[in-house]
Amino acid sequence: MSTQDTTVGDMLSASVPMVRTLGITYLETTAERAVLSLPDRAEYHNHLGGPHAGAMFTLAESASGAIVVAAFGDQMARAVPLPVTTEMAFKKVAMGDLTATAVLGRSAAEVVAELDEGKRPEFPVSVEIRRADGAVTSEMSVVWTLRPNR
Numbered sequence: 001m002s003t004q005d006t007t008v009g010d011m012l013s014a015s016v017p018m019v020r021t022l023g024i025t026y027l028e029t030t031a032e033r034a035v036l037s038l039p040d041r042a043e044y045h046n047h048l049g050g051p052h053a054g055a056m057f058t059l060a061e062s063a064s065g066a067i068v069v070a071a072f073g074d075q076m077a078r079a080v081p082l083p084v085t086t087e088m089a090f091k092k093v094a095m096g097d098l099t100a101t102a103v104l105g106r107s108a109a110e111v112v113a114e115l116d117e118g119k120r121p122e123f124p125v126s127v128e129i130r131r132a133d134g135a136v137t138s139e140m141s142v143v144w145t146l147r148p149n150r
Helices: 003-015 015-020 053-075 107-116
Strands: 025-029 035-038 077-089 099-105 124-129 137-146
Touching: 003 015, 003 025, 003 053, 015 053, 025 053, 035 053, 053 077, 053 099, 053 107, 053 124, 053 137, 107 137
Parallel strands: none
Antiparallel strands: 025 035, 035 099, 077 137, 099 124, 124 137
């Protein structure tokens, strides 16, 4: 784990109480990829015995936020990252521990260039949630923006 992993994960865990409540952990946070895990906890199970959809949504949204902070943390003095839209698809029944992996859909440099031009850039982040056997249980797509501080 790099220093950035610890910094981003610790910062987000400290500032987002729901992350702590669910026991989400940050495995990797870079400008290219964020990987988070959600432990299998009976108190958050649904009627099928797996993680509740709300817990899975929080895991995926947290992964998308982690990559945004890792990629654009140096822009926070001049812009606020905000989610614009989110869509989640449930593919297979989720059971056991889950891992969410988020990736940026545009280069950070391209997004920052738009911010430099005075624009309010939007960019997609895609997230896959997998079970321990590797099966993709859910996919999330989040469109983020960097809202300039004016």
